[in-house]
Amino acid sequence: MNYSTVSHSLKNNPMVPLDFKSLHTIPDSHEWNKSIVVDDPNTIEPIPIIDLTDPNAVSLIKQACEKWGLMLIINHGVPMNIVKELELQTYELFSLPSERKACAHRSEGSLFGYGVHRVAPFFPKLLWSEGFTMLGSPLEHAAKLWPHQPDQQTNFCTVMEEYQKEMKKLSGKMMELMLESLGLDSDDVEWFKPKMGIDRAQCMLQLNSYPTCPDPDRAMGLAPHTDSSILTILHQSSSGGLQIHEDGIGWIPVNAVPGSLVVNVGDFMDILSNGKYKSLYHRAVVNNTHHRISVAFFYVPPSDVKNEPLKKLIDDDNPPIYSPVTWAEYLQKKSYLDVKPKQGT
Numbered sequence: 001m002n003y004s005t006v007s008h009s010l011k012n013n014p015m016v017p018l019d020f021k022s023l024h025t026i027p028d029s030h031e032w033n034k035s036i037v038v039d040d041p042n043t044i045e046p047i048p049i050i051d052l053t054d055p056n057a058v059s060l061i062k063q064a065c066e067k068w069g070l071m072l073i074i075n076h077g078v079p080m081n082i083v084k085e086l087e088l089q090t091y092e093l094f095s096l097p098s099e100r101k102a103c104a105h106r107s108e109g110s111l112f113g114y115g116v117h118r119v120a121p122f123f124p125k126l127l128w129s130e131g132f133t134m135l136g137s138p139l140e141h142a143a144k145l146w147p148h149q150p151d152q153q154t155n156f157c158t159v160m161e162e163y164q165k166e167m168k169k170l171s172g173k174m175m176e177l178m179l180e181s182l183g184l185d186s187d188d189v190e191w192f193k194p195k196m197g198i199d200r201a202q203c204m205l206q207l208n209s210y211p212t213c214p215d216p217d218r219a220m221g222l223a224p225h226t227d228s229s230i231l232t233i234l235h236q237s238s239s240g241g242l243q244i245h246e247d248g249i250g251w252i253p254v255n256a257v258p259g260s261l262v263v264n265v266g267d268f269m270d271i272l273s274n275g276k277y278k279s280l281y282h283r284a285v286v287n288n289t290h291h292r293i294s295v296a297f298f299y300v301p302p303s304d305v306k307n308e309p310l311k312k313l314i315d316d317d318n319p320p321i322y323s324p325v326t327w328a329e330y331l332q333k334k335s336y337l338d339v340k341p342k343q344g345t
Ligand SMILES: O=C(O)CCC(=O)C(=O)O
Pocket: 206, 208, 222, 227, 234, 236, 241, 242, 243, 282, 283, 284, 293, 294, 295, 296
């Protein structure tokens, strides 16, 4: 399919992001009446920043997972030059003309390539954002994005692969630390034996773009959701925009702290921990001065393995609150409008 056929066939398809640059007002399709952020975020306890080299890291992680479902980590071992390159390449992709990005649109039934965020189809209004999802090398899509720039294809793929390698290492480490914080270790998870070089987790990288918005209060960057991962590692550009929900308080902004990465609890850590660590309900908002980007790395269980509360966390006083479920089954059942995983599902 050539450039013009692609752009014609995808026009007016709600699964294809709008050309946001050309919009000076919010179309009705994208207008949200969203609940606002807490009045004075300074009155709220600060979100923990955990130094992974701190000898008390495990107990700090436990507190953060129990109270917030989220933490910022520093001294995580990911070289900052790779993060910088990741940002540059992400902007490079999303700055392409809409018609060019549409050439790398996800094919029917596929999770990978360019398009709206995976949660978008579950909401009645559209989002002020666009995304690109990959697993391993994004070469096939890079060739469609930059057909006449082989060097740019190579640069994009090299940076994305390098970052995924770093994230896979860091996720394995976070998984070990979180298990330890629950009084467990890798022997308790059948597919996770890092000391023997076995980590069968699936890993997905999601680039998110939130173009500058003419009326940010009436638009939504990314609708409230929980992640269908065990844990997620997020890098957000300096303008911030991530918000988390605390029952009884409301939406709290998570500011970008240079050099840190955000780690949040996903639905499958909630299941494995038998609800001790709740998955984080979060959203992203937009602004009228900066084109914001974020990059989320989802650490997901192997799709064919049944996940259930880990045996050592179960006794007469703590019966399992979740039934065994594979990732694939869970995705079929999950509804983002009612996001918390349910007992018996
Ligand atoms: O952009 C953000 O801050 C959040 C991204 C996110 O939650 C996701 O991709 O699942």
